Amino acid sequence: MPKDDGIGASVKRREDTRFLTGNGKYTDDINLRGQTYVHFLRSDIAHGRIKGIDSSAAEAMDGVLKVFTAADFDSAGGIPCGWQVTDKHGQPMQEPKHPILAEGKVRHVGDPICAVVAETYAQARDAAEAIEVDIEELDPVVDMKAALADGAPLVHDDLTSNLCYDWGFVEENKDAVNAAFDSAAHVVSLELTNNRLVANPMEPRVAVGDYDPWGDNHTLYTTSQNPHVIRLLMGAFVLNIPEHKLRVVAPDVGGGFGSKIYHYAEEAFCTYAAKVLKRPVKWTSSRSEAFISDAHGRDHKTKIELALDADHNFTALRTETYANMGAYLSTFAPSIPTWLHGTLMAGNYKTPLIYVNVKAVFTNTVPVDAYRGAGRPEATFQLERLVDKAARELGVDPIELRRQNFIKPEEFPYQTPVAVVYDTGNYHATMDKMLELADYAGFEARRAESAKNGKLRGFGIAHYIEACGIAPSNLVGQLGARAGLYESASVRVNATGSISVYTGSHSHGQGHETTFAQVVADMIGVDANSIEIHHGDTSNTPMGMGTYGSRSLAVGGSAIVKATNKIIDKAKKIAAHLLEAAPEDIELKDGKFSVAGTDKSVDWSGVTLAAYVPHNYPLEELEPGLEETAFYDPSNFTYPSGAYGCEIELDPDTGKIDILRFIAADDFGNIVNPMIVEGQVHGGLAQGIGQALLENCVYDDQGQLLSGSYMDYTMPRADDMRGFTVDHSCVTPCTHNPLGVKGCGEAGAIGSPPAVVNAAIDALHRAGHTQITHIDMPLTPSRVWAAMQG
Amino acid sequence: MYNFDFVKPGSVADAVAVLADDDAQPLSGGQTLIPSMKARLNAPGTLVSLTGIPDLVGVCRESDTLVIGAATTHAQVARDAAGDFPGLAALAGQIGDPAVRNRGTIGGSLANNDPSACYPAAALGTGATIVTDRREIGADDYFQGMFATALEEGEIITSVRFPIPQASAYAKFVQPASRFALTAAFVARYASGVRVAITGASENGVFRWAEAEAALSSNFSADALASLGCSPHEMIADLHGTAAYRAHLVGVMTRRAVTAAG
Structure with a gap:
C-alpha cells in the first residue's frame, strides 16, 4: 500500500481548491498600474498584398497611444521556428520569415496587420475600425495538393514553391520496402484524412508586457506551457533581449493541449510595445480571435499501404502524407509530421520494413502545430485503421491479426525499423x-x-x-531540434524542514503541484503538505523546457528525483556528523535518519536546522545550507x-x-x-x-x-x-x-x-x-x- | 460591443413609444441580439428591454387556447405549460441549455425567426396566433422566410395564442455544435386535422409539410408516412448536413414526432 500522500496514492489535487473556487491567478487577472490595451487588426481575407495603411484617423482618436505596423519592427527578428527538418535530398526545409505584424502580404484570415494600443480595450477596438488598409486580394491556396500544383499562387513570394519539405524516412529503406510490396502475398491500402482541429483551451491566450526603464528590465506575463522557451526564443531571436533582462511568467494557465507551447507574435508585440510606450501593454484574446490566431492541430492527408505474406505476417509498410503547415512555421510545426509521426509508424508490430514520406505544405490558413498527441495520433490512426481493414479484407479476426504481429513481451528492448x-x-x-x-x-x-x-x-x-x-538532447539535436530537451529542478530545503521545489515543468492542468510533492514526500518520508511546488517564473526556477509530449513526470519528475537524491546524500552526511557515525551507515526512513543497527536517530528537521544553524556541523567538509539543482536528460x-x-x-x-x-x-x-x-x-x-x-x-x-x-x-x-x-x-x-x-x-x-x-x-x-x-x-x-x- | 442607451419601460405603450426611434431596438432575452452586438454586427443606439413589462410574462389557459406572454422564458414555458400542452412544454425544455432557457423568450424567438429555431415549428405547427401591440397575425401569414416575419418596424409581439391540440410532439435532431435544430418536426393533431411544421431544414425557414398533414389527417400513425418523401429542393446545405440529408431527416423526425404524440 502506498503512503497516504506518497507515490501510488490517489491524493486529491491541491491546486483544485483555488481553481474550483474561482481563485486561480491567471494572466488575465494580472493588471498593472498604467496598463494599456492592444487590439490587433487582423486580416479578413486569406491572401492579399498590402498596398497601403492609413492609420491617421485612428491615431487621432480618444485614448489612442500608437498604431503599430510592420515598419515599427524593422529591427526585430521574425518569430523563429524551433526545429529544422532536412528533406529526403539532404536539403534544409524552406523556412519563410514569420513577422510580428504582416509585412507586405497577409497570408491567412487572422494574420495581424496593425496593432492599436489605447487607454482602454474599447478605444483600441474602435480605433482599429478607423484604419484604412488598402489590400489587393490574391488567389489563396487552401487545399494542400492544389498548393503543390504547377503555377499555384505562392504563400511566400521568396520561396520557390509552397513545399516546406519532402521528407523520406528511412530514405535508404525505400527500395527494399518497394521490393517487399512487389513480392507481397497481400497488399492493403487506405486513403484518409486526419481532420484539422482547434485546441480550444478553456482560457484563451493572454499576454501582458511590462518594462522598467530604470533597470532596463522586461517582464512578459503570458499563457504559456513553457516560459523559459519563450524567454529563449523571444529574447534571443526576436527582440534581442538577454535572459538576465527578460523575465517571463506563466502563472496559472487554463489548459493548453499544445496550443500554448509556441512563441506567438502577440507575446513579442506586448513585450516590445511596453518598452516603446513605457507603459504595460495587455492583450486578451477573444474566443473568436483564438479560432484564427491559435495554432491548429493535425490536418494530414495520407495514403498508407501494408504488405503481408501468405501467413498474414506484416512484411512492409509505406505511407505518403501531406501535412499542412498553414501560412507560417509555428515553433515545433516541422517536427510533428516527421519525427513525432514517422518514428511511430511501427506501432506495436514487428513490421521489418517501413518507409514514410511526408510533404509539408504551406497554405493560406492558420499555422498548424502540435495538438495533444502531436504526430502520434496521426500515426496511430492510419495504422490502426489499416490493420482493421486488412483483417476485414483477409477475412480474419482483427484481434488475432494484431496479436500475431505484436512484438512479444520477451522481445524487448525492440529496435524498430524507424529508428x-x-x-x-x-x-x-x-x-x-x-x-x-x-x-x-x-x-x-x-x-x-x-x-x-x-x-x-x-x-x-x-x-x-x-x-x-521527449527527449535525449543529443538525439533530437541530430534530428533538427534547435533546443535541448532535458528538464531541471531545484530542491530548496528550508531551515525547519519544509521544502520548496522549483521545476521547469509548467503545470496547466496536469496536477504537478500535487504529484511532484508526492514524489519528494515519498523519497524523504515527510508530509507532502510540507512541500511546495513552484513553476512558471523564469526569475525563480532553473532553465526548463516545459510541459508537452507527456514529458513532465518522466523528464521533469526525474530531475526532481535527481535533485532530491543529492539533498538526501548531503543530509545523510550532516546526520552522520550529528550522530557521530559514518555516512554510509545512515539510513533514511519515514523522515528519520538512523544509524544502522542502533537506536540512534535524528529526525529530518533536526538535520535541516543544523544545515542552516551550523553550530554543530562539519563546516570544514561541508557547506552549510541544503539546496540542490539537477538537470536530467533522458536516455530514450x-x-x-x-x-x-x-x-x-x-x-x-x-x-x-x-x-x-x-x-x-x-x-x-x-x-x-x-x-x-x-x-x-x-x-x-x-x-x-x-x-x-x-x-x-x-x-x-x-x-x-x-x-x-x-x-x-x-x-x-x-x-x-x-x-x-x-x-x-x-x-x-x-x-x-x-x-x-x-x-x-x-x-x-x-x-x-x-x-x-x-x-x-x-x-x-x-x-x-x-x-x-x-x-x-x-x-x-x-x-x-x-x-x-x- | 458599441455603446448604447438602455431603457426598461414598464408598459407596452411606453415601449412602443421609445421604439418609434429608428435607432432603437427591442431586447427580450437577448440570446441572439447580445452575441451579435458583442461581435459588432449589430449596433442599436437604444436597447428597449421588454422583460420589465408584467403584462408580457406568463402562461395562462383560456378555454382551448394556451396564451403565453411574449417575454416568458423558455424555462417558464417548459414548467408552466407542462400540464395543458405537454408537447409545447417539451419543445421549450429542449431549447439551448439552462442558461439560454432562463433568459431566452418565446417572443424573441418568434420575432427573430431563425430558420433553425424551435418555437417557429410550434407556432406554425399549431396555427397559433401572434398577438402584437397593434393586431393579431395568424402563423400561416406570420412566417415569411429565413429571419423574415410579418412584423412591421417597431411592432412588438405581446403574446402567442396556441390552440391546444388533442395530441402533439416535437422531434428534434440537433445540429451538434449549436444544438439548434438541424431538422425538427412539430406535429399536432386536432379534430379538424393534423398540422406538421418543419424547422431547421429549409432555406425558406419554417414550413408546413402539406403531404404529411394530408396523410396523417386520415391515418395518424408513422406508417402513414412510410412512402412519403420530402424533396431536397431549397433545403439548407452546410457543414453539418447536406440538403439530401435534411430532406431525409424531415421524414424521420416527423415519423418520430407522430409516434411520440401517440
Missing part, C-alpha cells in the same frame, strides 16, 4: 485486459438486443504506441501503450453514433497518482472521441474559416460521453528513468479515434454495408448516413 528502440511493453497483456473489461464475450448478445431496437451495434479496437518524455523516449475498445450503437435512420462503452487498458509504467492518471485519460478520450465524431476545422476554398465559433465547431460536451472504463494495471516500468514512469497525458487522444471509427465500420459491416471501407472523421450523422446510401 526508435522500445524499452518495454506487453501488448498482449493490455489487449487481454481490455477485452476482459469490455466483456467482449458478451458482445454478440448485446448486438442482438440492439438489433431488436433497430440499432446497429459495433465493437472497435485500437492498440497504440506513443513516444513520450518512454513508450506507453494500450488497448482501447469502443462499443457503439448506430442509428441507421439518422446515422448518429452513440458510444455505449469505452475501455482504455493502458500501460503507463509506474503510477504516482492513479486518480490524476485517470483524469488525464478521461480528458484525452474526450478529445479523441471529439476528433472522431464531432470536431472539425473547415475552411472554404477562399480560405475563410467556416467553423470559426462554437455555433459550428463542435466541442465535445459531457452529454456526448458516457462513462469510461480506465485501467492501468498492466505495468511494464520504463527501464531508463528513476521512477519507471512513461507518461499518460496524450494516450487517450491517441488511441481513441481509430477505436471509434473501427467500431462504426464494424457496426456497418455487421449490418451488411460491406461497401463502406472507411469514413473520414468526424463521423457526423450526415457523413455516416451518406455513406450508407452508397
